Amino acid sequence: MSDHGAKRSSLAASAQAMGRGVQSLWLLAALLVVWEIAARLAGSLFVPPVSQIFVAFVDTWLSGSPSSLFLSDQFRVDVLPSLARLGLGYGAAAAIGISAGILIGVWRPAGAFFNPLIRLGMSVPVTALLPIAIVLFGITSGMNVFLIALGCLWPILINTYDGVRGLDRTVVTAARSMRLTRRRYFLQVLLPGASPAIFVGMRISIGIALVLMVISELYAATAGLGFYIVSQQRLFRFPELWAAIVLLALLGILFNAIFAVVERVLLRWHRNVRPEGAEGH
Amino acid sequence: MISRRIGAAAAVTALLFASACGGGYDAAGSANATTKVSVTTFGCEIWNTWAISKGVYVKHRLDVELVRSGGGSAAVAAVLSGAADFGYVNGYTAINAYNTGFPIQMVSGANVNALPPAKPAQGVFVGKDSPITSPADLAGKKIAVNEINGINQIVTASWLKANGVEPESVSFVALPFAEQIPAVLSGRVDAAQLGYSLLGNNNDGVRSLADPFASSNKVYIATYVAAKSFVAKGDAAKRFHEAMTETAQQLNDPANKDESFRLLSECQKVPAETLAAQPQNAIEAAVDLAALDRMAQQMVDLKMMQKKPDLEPFVTDFARS
Structure with a gap:
């Protein structure tokens, strides 16, 4: 293909992407x-115009300085603690959930034993445990981390359990016939085989x-995005309240985007072996 | 035959019209008609239990329906959306909403703090054996209040400031009243600001550092606001204020004390003797503009408002003291 042709096809691809x-x-x-x-026509103070929310x-x-990446003091006071709680809670849920899911998936008696407990845990709305969490952890970040971890765990x-139980029997049998060591079986068969399902659980848990x-x-917090939202509502500062909601939405989009990238990189092999047309289903 | 049917249909239509639009009710409150109004409530207010059972609202041609609201800001939203006619809010919330630009007016006062020589009705409570003995000891500590940026936080912050403690040095934690004293006793918070009447059976487990409300002079703990358009539409707001004034006079009469606590006891399911033994806030329907002005200044001092608003247009003429 000539240079001219390559340029044209590159331009066409850019236009298509745009x-x-x-x-x-x-x-x-x-x-x-x-x-x-x-919002401008209605003049409602509860739902301000988008331009006001943007400001x-x-x-x-x-509104911070360039040295602080333009992040304001308010961001440091309320958003960073929230993100730290989210990271710790989600991380703990991932570590416990994946380990426990693999354990009960591999070891059938454990699955049967823990099944009622898991069903019970899943049916209790985590928010109902808020007063209990305060008693157990006090008014500390531990309380928030506990609730996030518990909600994301199930x-x-x-x-993970479903992923392990649903491993392709042919692959498992083949692995056994090859007499793989436990370590190699875990790292090269079980974990990769279950990882698509594990990623589904982890992705659902981000929203939770x-x-x-x-x-x-x-409730019972001294800083954080939730605390900021309540605080602004009490002060009738609705543009600021909406600004916090927008930030939450952007954080959700950002986390999902990061997760999609990680998933695409780690599960590339899975995408390649999926049948034609399975993309996006 | 046809004319008789037409006549009967006309009579039925007239009757339906009369029952729908007349029947002694009107929407805004014109002369001699009873007005159906909805009033937000947090639970059992002594003035409502009294005015309803003694027919004070009815005497002022008001058919009052009490509607639960989750807080002051929810009450303001309710009156502006038309879900309620009168919103029960504390004075600070009312001023803040007005300052933000919400088209509301204060139509009545209800509850003000008990000032000396009356026994304090509020306190900053710490555990009986707590090392905290003065406002200065609260720097860096956690204080429970029922809502963030609510009246209890504002008054406590003002009290701390008046005693040389920067309010920013204290962490305020929102906890429901019922959970505050257990949180103090278990050490989850260092102090809690609430009324004596909310201590339950924990009187012996805690002690109060002071009544923070006393340092704020007169504070409107409860007031009623209505949408400006509702106030302008008729005289229902004025009659509501008159009913509140009459109720306050009757409740402030020592001869009615026992009965008022008996009525409140039925609503709150707490023995009347217990209620009577607890220090009470004062009932005041008239709105003291100077007191509201001081409350606005407190919010400016605490950086909750940039500048004090002109409260003249906010308080209706008939509600002023």
């Missing part, structure tokens, strides 16, 4: 425009972690 971007964002843009117009967002979260554990992070901070 078109896809516009296609996926036009609805959001239209919604924001409608919001702006409707509040920048003032509240991004989807990870159950999906964000929700629980906010809920656990609405």
Whole structure:
């Protein structure tokens, strides 16, 4: 292909990508425009125009100096503690959920033994345990971390269990016939085989972690995004309150994007072996 | 035959019209008609139990329906959305909402703090054996209040400031009233600000450092606000204030004390003797503009508001003392 042809095809690919971007964002843009117009016409103080929320967002979260990556003091005071709680809670849930899921998946008697306990744990809404968590952990970050970890644990554990139990029998039999060591079986057969299901559980748990992070901070907290939201509501500062909600939405999108990248890298082999047309299902 | 049917249909229509639109009710409160109004409540307010059982609201041609609200900001939202006609809010929340630009007006006072020589009704409670003995000891500690940026936090912060303690040095934690004293006793918080009447059976386990409300002069713990459009529409708001004034007069009459506690006891399911033994806040329907002004200044001092708003248009003429 000539240079001229290559340039043309590269331009066409860029235009196509841009078109896809516009296609996926036009609805959001239209919604924001409608919001702006409707809020201005209604003059509601509870639902301010998008432009006002944007100004509040920048003032509240991004008014810091370049040396602090433009992150404001408010960001440091309320968002960083929330993210630390989320990271610890989610990390603990992932570590416990994956380990326990593999254990009960591999060892059938343990699965049968723990099954009722897991069902019970799954059926209790974690938010109902908030008063108990305060008694157990006091008014500390431990309380928030505990609730996030508990809420995220079940989807990870159950999906890991399902992933282990659902391993392709042919592959398992082949691995056995090859007399793989336990370590090699675990690292080269079990873990890769179960990882698509493990990732599903972990991805579901990201949303749960964000929700629980906010809920656990609405009550008995001294800092955090949930605490900030309540505080602004009490002060009737609705643009700032919406700015916090927008930040939460952006954090959710960011975490999902990061997760998608990690998943794409780690599960590349899985995408390659999936049948044609299975993409995105 | 046809004309008789038309006549009967006209009579039925007239009757339906009368029962729907008339029947002694109107929407905004025109002369001589009873107005159905909804009033937000947090539970059992002594003035509501009294006014309803003694027919004070009815005397002022008000058919009051009490509607539960989760807090002051929810009450403001309720009156602005039309879900309620009168919102029960503390004075600070009311001023803050007005300052933000919400089209509301204060139509009545209800509850103010008990000032000396009356026995303090509020306290900053610490464990009986706690090493905390003065406001200065609270620096760096956790204090439980029922809501963040609510009246209890504002008053406690002002009290700390008046005693040389920077409020920023204290962590305020939102806990429901019922959980505050257990949290103090278990050491999960260092102190709690609440009323004596909410101590339950824990009187012996805690002691109060001071009544923070006393250092704030007169504070409107409970007031009623209504949407400006509702106030302008008729005289229902004025009649509501008159009913509150009459209720306050009757409740402040020592001859009615026992009966008022008996009525409150039925609502709260707490023995009347227990209620009577607890120090009470004062009942005051008239709104003292100077007191509200001081409350606004407190919020400015605590950096909760940039500047003090002009409260003249906020308080209706008929509600002023």
